[in-house]
Each structure stands twice: as C-alpha cells, then as structure tokens.
Amino acid sequence: xxxxxxxxxxxxxxxxxxxxxxxxxxxxxxxxxxxxxxxxxxxxxxxxxxxxxxxxxxxxxxxxxxxxxxxxxxxxxxxxxxxxxxxxxxxxxxxxxxxxxxxxxxxxxxxxxxxxxxxxxxxxxxxxxxxxxxxxxxxxxxxxxxxxxxxxxxxxxxxxxxxxxxxxxxxxxxxxxxxxxxxxxxxxxxxxxxxxxxxxxxxxxxxxxxxxxxxxxxxxxxxxxxxxxxxxxxxxxxxxxxxxxxxxxxxxxxxxxxxxxxxxxxxxxxxxxxxxxxxxxxxxxxxxxxxxxxxxxxxxxxxxxxxxxxxxxxxxxxxxxxxxxxxxxxxxxxxxxxxxxxxxxxxxxxxxxxxxxxxxxxxxxxxxxxxxxxxxxxxxxxxxxxxxxxxxxxxxxxxxxxxxxxxxxxxxxxxxxxxxxxxxxxxxxxxxxxxxxxxxxxxxxxxxxxxxxxxxxxxxxxxxxxxxxxxxxxxxxxxxxxxxxxx
Numbered sequence: 001x002x003x004x005x006x007x008x009x010x011x012x013x014x015x016x017x018x019x020x021x022x023x024x025x026x027x028x029x030x031x032x033x034x035x036x037x038x039x040x041x042x043x044x045x046x047x048x049x050x051x052x053x054x055x056x057x058x059x060x061x062x063x064x065x066x067x068x069x070x071x072x073x074x075x076x077x078x079x080x081x082x083x084x085x086x087x088x089x090x091x092x093x094x095x096x097x098x099x100x101x102x103x104x105x106x107x108x109x110x111x112x113x114x115x116x117x118x119x120x121x122x123x124x125x126x127x128x129x130x131x132x133x134x135x136x137x138x139x140x141x142x143x144x145x146x147x148x149x150x151x152x153x154x155x156x157x158x159x160x161x162x163x164x165x166x167x168x169x170x171x172x173x174x175x176x177x178x179x180x181x182x183x184x185x186x187x188x189x190x191x192x193x194x195x196x197x198x199x200x201x202x203x204x205x206x207x208x209x210x211x212x213x214x215x216x217x218x219x220x221x222x223x224x225x226x227x228x229x230x231x232x233x234x235x236x237x238x239x240x241x242x243x244x245x246x247x248x249x250x251x252x253x254x255x256x257x258x259x260x261x262x263x264x265x266x267x268x269x270x271x272x273x274x275x276x277x278x279x280x281x282x283x284x285x286x287x288x289x290x291x292x293x294x295x296x297x298x299x300x301x302x303x304x305x306x307x308x309x310x311x312x313x314x315x316x317x318x319x320x321x322x323x324x325x326x327x328x329x330x331x332x333x334x335x336x337x338x339x340x341x342x343x344x345x346x347x348x349x350x351x352x353x354x355x356x357x358x359x360x361x362x363x364x365x366x367x368x369x370x371x372x373x374x375x376x377x378x379x380x381x382x383x384x385x386x387x388x389x390x391x392x393x394x395x396x397x398x399x400x401x402x403x404x405x406x407x408x409x410x411x412x413x414x415x416x417x418x419x420x421x422x423x424x425x426x427x428x429x430x431x432x433x434x435x436x437x438x439x440x441x442x443x444x445x446x447x448x449x450x451x452x453x454x455x456x457x458x459x460x461x462x463x464x465x466x467x468x469x470x471x472x473x474x475x476x477x478x479x480x481x482x483x484x485x486x487x
Contacts, residue, residue, distance in 0.1 A: 068309065069170065069308070069309050069310045070309055070310045070311060070334065073334070073336045073337060075249070075281075076189075076190055076249050076250075076283055076337075077189055077190065077340065078189065078190060078191060078192045079192070080188065080189070081188075081189035081190070081340050084340065084343040084344065085343070086343060086346070087343075087346040087347060089106055089107070090144070090145055090346040090350070092105050092106050093106060093142060093143075093144050094144050106142075108141060108142050109141075111137045111140055111141055114140050116136065116140060117132070117136075118130055118131070118132040118136065119131040119132070119136065119139075119355065119359075121359060121362070121363070123363075127366065129362050129363075129366055131355075131358055131359070131362060135358060135362075136358075138354065138358065139354040139355045139357070139358035140354060140355070141354065142350065142351070142354075143351045143352075143354050143357070144351065145174075145342050145345045145346045145350060145351045146172075146173075146174050146175065146342055146351075147173075147174060147175025147330070147351065147352060147357060148175065148354065148357040148358060148361060150361050150365075151175060151357050151358075151360060151361040151364075152173060152174075152175065154361060154364050154365070155173055155175070155330050156168060156173055157369075158364075158369070158372075159173065159304075159332055161369060162302075163301075163302050163304045163305040163314075164305045166332070170310065170334065170335055171310075171332065171333065171334060171335060171338075172332070172333065172334070172335040172338035172339065173330055173331070173332045173338065174330060174331050174338050174341060174342060174345075175328065175329070175330050175351070175352045175357055176315075176329045176330060176331055176341075176345070176352055177327045177328075177329065177349060177352045177353070178317050178319055178324075178327050178328070178329040179287060179289050179315040179316055179317040179319075179329040179331070180206060180210075180329075181329065181345075181349065181352075182313075182315040182329060182330075182331035182341065183207065183210065183252075183285060183287055183315050184210050185340075185341040185344045185345065186250070186285050186313055186315075186331075186337075186341065187210055187211065187214065187250075188344060189337075189340045189341065189344065190249055190250050190283070191211075191214045191216060191250065192214070193214055193215055194214075194215055194216065194217060195214065195216055195217065195246070195248070195249070196216065196217040196218075196219055196240070196245070196246055196247065196248040197211065197216045197217070197218065197219065197248055197249075197250050197251070197252060198219045198221065198233065198248050198250070198251035198252065198253075198282070199211075199218055199219070199220055199221070199251075199252050199446060200220070200221050200223055200227070200228045200252075200253060200254065200258065201220040201221065201222055201223065201445065201446065201448050201449070202223070202260055202261060202414070202441065202444035202445060202455070203220075203252075203444055203445070203446045204254055204258075204259045204260070204287075204444070205260075205443035205444050207252060207254075207287070208443065208444070208445075208446045211446070218446055218447075218448055219233070219236050219237075219240075219248060220446065220448045221233055221236075223258070223261055223263060225263060225405050226263070226264075226265065226266040226269060227255065227258065227263050227264065227265030227266060227269055228253070228265065228269065228273070229269070230269055230272035230273050230276060233273070233276055234276055237276070237280050247280055247281075247282070248280075248282050249281075249282050249283060250282055250283050250284075250285060251273070251277065251282055251283070251284045251285065252285045252287065253265070253273070253284060253285070253286060253287065253303070254287045254288070254290075255270060255286060255288060255300070255302075255303065256288050256290050256291045256293075256294050256299075256300065256409055256410075257290035257291075257293050257294055257295075257407065257408065257409025257410030257411075258290075258410070259290070259410060259412060260412050260414050260439075260441075260444050260457040261405075261407070261412075261414040262405075262407025262408065262409060262410045262411075262412050262413065262414060263405070263407065263408060264294060264296060264300055264408045264409055265300070266300070267300050267301055270300065270301065270302075270303055270306070271306065273303070274303060274306055274307070274311075274312075277311055278309060278311070282311070283311050283312070283313060283337075284303055284311060284312045284313070285313050285315065286302065286303045286304060286312055286313065286314045286315065287315045288302065288314060288315065288316055289315075289316060289317040289319060289320055289329075290320060290409055290410045290411075291316065292320070292321050292376045292379065292380070293320055293321075293379065293380065293383055293409050293410050293411065294380075294408065294409040295380060295383065295384050295387060295407070295408055295409045296408050296409065302314065304332060310333075310334035311334075312333060313331060313332075313333035313334075313337055314331065314332045314333060315329065315330075315331050316329060316330055316331070316332075317329035317330075318360060320379075320411075321375070321376060321379050322360065322363070326356040326359065326360065327352065327353065327356060328352060328356050328357060328360050329352075383409075383410070383411055383460075383461070386411070386460040386461065387406070387407060387411075387413075387460055389460065389465050389468050390413055390458065390460035390463075390468050390472070391404075391406055391413070393468045393469050393471075393472035393473075394413065394415070394458075394472055396469075396472070396473075397472050397473045397475070397476040398415070398472060398475065398476050398479075401417060401418075401419045401476060401479045401480065401483070402415050402416060402417050402418070402419075402479070403415070403416045403418060404416065411459055411460060411461040412457050412458065412459055412460075413457070413458040413459075413460065414441075414455065414457055415455065415456050415457070415458060416454060416455050417454045417455070417456060417479060418454065419479065419483050420454050420479065420482060420483065420487065421452045421454060422451075422452040422453060422454055423440050423441060423442075423453065423454050423455060423456050424440050424442055424453075425482070425487055426438075426440070426456070426478065426479065426482055426487070427439060427440035427456055428440060430478050430481070430482060430487075431475065431478055434474055434478060436471055436474055436475060436478070438456045438457070438458055438475065439456060439457040439458075439459075440453070440455075440456055441453045441454070441455030441456055441457065444457070458472075458475075
C-alpha cells in the first residue's frame with residue numbers, strides 16, 4: 001500500500017495527473033463513448049490523483065531535510081504566474097544601444113515633441129537641483145519595468161547598508177508604485193481562490209481589500225504588545241497537518257509599527273517566524289513602509305536581513321518619509337520572484353512613473369547615505385513628538401472609557417472602547433455629526449472577529465497639538481453620551 005501511494009504521489013507530483021488520464025483513456029479507447037461506469041471510474045481516479053497531489057504538496061511543505069537556498073519556486077506560483085511570458089517590446093528596452101546604433105524597434109515617442117525643458121527642485125534646507133538634458137529625456141520617456149537604473153543601484157546600496165550585504169546575483173530589486181503595487185503583484189502570482197494565507201489580526205485594511213477577491217482561508221494570528229505570537233502559528237499549522245488541510249504558501253506581515261496597532265514585532269519573534277516558515281515551506285511578504293518610523297531606541301532587524309533561504313519578499317516605500325504623492329516604492333527578494341513581479345508590471349502599469357524616480361534618485365545623490373539617515377531622524381523626531389502629544393491627550397480625557405498601548409512606531413493609536421459593545425455608530429455617525437473623524441476598527445478585522453467590535457483607530461499625523469487636545473476631549477464626550485444613551 002505504501003509503495004502504491006508513493007507511486008501515485010510521484011505521478012501526481014511530476015505529471016500533474018495527465019499521465020493517469022492518458023492511461024485511463026487508453027483503457028477505454030475502443031469505446032465509442034464513455035458509459036456511466038467508466039465516467040464514475042474516471043472521476044474516482046482523478047479524485048485519487050488530486051488527493052495524492054495534495055499529500056505530496058503537504059509532504060514537500062513539511063520536509064526540512066533539504067536545507068539551503070530555494071532553487072525552484074514553481075511550487076509557489078499559481079497557474080496565472082506560470083503562464084506569464086516576457087513582453088518582447090519591454091525586454092528590448094533593457095538592451096543597451098551603442099552611440100552608433102540605430103533603432104527601428106520599440107514604439108516610443110520622440111522626446112523632442114514634449115514641452116518640458118527643465119524641472120527644478122528646491123528643498124526645505126535651501127539646497128536645490130535640476131533635472132534637464134539627458135536626465136530629463138530619460139525621465140520623460142518609457143523606462144525599463146524594473147525601474148530607473150541609477151535609482152536601482154542606489155537602492156541596492158541602501159539595502160546593503162541597512163539590511164546587510166545582499167547577494168545581488170541571487171537577489172533582485174524593483175521599483176514599484178508605492179509598496180501597494182508590489183503587494184498586489186505578490187498576491188496575484190501566488191494565491192488562487194480559497195487558498196490559505198497567514199495574516200495578523202487586526203490587519204491593514206488595504207491588504208484586506210486586496211485579498212477579498214481571492215476569498216482566502218485566513219490563518220489569523222492575534223497580537224499582543226510584541227506583535228503576532230509564533231507559538232499560535234505553529235499550533236494552527238500543526239492542526240492543519242493533522243486535519244489534512246492544505247498548508248499556506250504565503251504569510252503577510254507588517255512587522256514594524258503595524259497598521260493599525262502601532263506595534264513592533266520583537267526580534268525574537270521575527271526569528272521564530274522565519275524558522276517556522278522554513279519548516280513549513282512558505283514565503284514571507286514583509287510589508288515594511290513604517291520601518292523608518294520606528295520610535296524604539298534601536299531599529300529591529302528586518303526579516304530580509306535574516307533570510308538565508310530566499311523566502312522573504314520585502315516591500316518598502318518612500319511614501320511615509322519623502323512624499324506619498326510621488327508613489328515611489330520598491331520590492332526586494334529572490335530573483336525568480338522579482339522576475340515574476342516584473343512580468344506582471346510589463347503588461348499592467350509598464351513601470352513606475354519616470355519623473356518621480358529621477359527626483360528621488362537626484363535627492364538621494366545630493367544627500368548621500370548620511371544625509372538620508374539624518375532626514376530619517378528628523379522624521380522620527382516629528383512623529384515621536386506627535387505620538388506623545390496624542391497619548392497625553394488620551395490620558396487626560398479617555399482613561400476612564402478607553403484602553404490603549406503606547407505605539408512603538410508609525411502614526412496610529414489603536415484604542416479599545418470597553419464601555420461600548422461596538423464602535424461603528426460611534427465613528428460613522430456620532431463623531432461625524434460633531435465633525436470629528438475617527439476610523440472604526442471593523443475594516444481591520446478581515447471578517448475574523450465578531451460583528452460587534454469596539455476598537456477605533458486614531459491618527460496623530462496631521463492634527464495640531466491644539467486639535468489633538470480638542471478632538472480627544474470631544475471624543476470622550478461623544479463616548480460618554482453613547483454610553484448614556486445605551487448605544
């Protein structure tokens with residue numbers, strides 16, 4: 001029986017059920033049509049093959065006998081990703097043309113017809129730079145889908161300095177339109193309808209909406225002050241193995257200043273999560289747009305920095321520290337995975353807008369690495385002061401009606417209102433009527449919590465100190481009124 005199961009597992013894994021189907025068709029080749037009995041036999045055979053294939057997948061996922069870097073990522077790709085092919089026209093843009101070269105190839109417009117002569121950028125410190133000449137021509141023209149080459153090199157150097165030296169013969173980096181584009185492309189290449197995926201609860205609402213069309217099976221992990229709890233993940237995965245359920249191929253995690261909780265995943269838990277990912281063979285999508293908004297004494301090492309097997313895809317963005325409107329982010333990871341994202345972008349947005357990429361590249365060049373880090377410290381100082389002001393206002397007015405942990409980064413305060421069973425009406429009706437905007441906790445639940453949910457998210461990024469004091473005081477009054485009215 002064991003040998004038969006191994007045979008079916010091998011056939012299902014290697015030939016994807018096609019060989020069994022051919023054999024069966026040979027058995028009934030002399031029939032003019034398949035009768036009911038043969039149809040039933042065919043259905044049984046296909047079902048058995050599928051079960052063997054699922055068993056093979058689970059066995060491969062749980063096998064830790066082969067240590068080292070992943071060399072074949074086909075297991076992680078869905079059918080759509082496997083069908084992608086390079087765009088010949090986009091690939092031609094990668095080919096360098098010598099000065100004496102002549103092109104009759106790609107259909108790009110002539111920059112001489114564009115009306116722009118020069119772009120001047122003046123910084124708040126009084127310095128400035130211009131984009132003109134050849135630099136402007138490149139910025140205004142179609143770019144390779146991976147991104148503006150000088151910026152790619154700068155970002156590689158940045159990753160080497162911050163997250164440790166990367167092996168760029170095995171790793172790749174790509175510029176994206178914010179980190180959201182990278183995340184959507186990752187989901188698109190891995191997930192199919194109903195697949196399991198590991199997430200934290202609460203979950204960033206933007207990701208919840210990205211995932212909604214896939215109708216995934218959420219493996220939700222609760223958070224405490226140090227983030228998600230690895231022991232819970234291990235228990236849930238062990239249960240799936242025992243219950244013969246498919247194992248996840250992907251974990252989404254927002255480890256630094258998690259939106260909406262503002263919590264940082266501790267270093268020890270990051271290490272434990274990576275170990276579990278290795279044991280159960282899933283990839284980690286490390287969404288870290290708030291990495292430089294960590295308000296702890298020292299920045300916690302990224303999952304990318306501890307990735308020795310090629311299973312971390314790290315999405316980052318300049319939106320929180322340079323400009324959200326420029327829409328410049330980047331994604332780093334194993335070359336085969338970044339290549340799949342590139343193929344996706346080749347036939348969707350083509351590439352991140354050129355002018356913002358050149359603006360960022362020129363800015364990084366003018367600052368150099370030390371100047372960039374000095375700017376980061378100024379940004380942290382700003383948000384640390386704002387956080388402290390918001391927490392102080394909450395201590396003055398909300399301590400009798402609400403609970404919260406002081407965020408260790410980011411721009412949000414995650415507040416529980418235990419005196420209310422639900423905060424939807426509070427946020428969407430009563431606060432709005434008083435011209436106060438707070439976000440109810442419901443969009444961050446991914447449907448994994450009871451319908452009644454008594455959390456709200458407060459952002460301290462825009463309100464002035466005076467507005468914080470006035471707004472939190474008003475919020476306390478609205479909560480007390482809601483309690484009085486039995487809402």
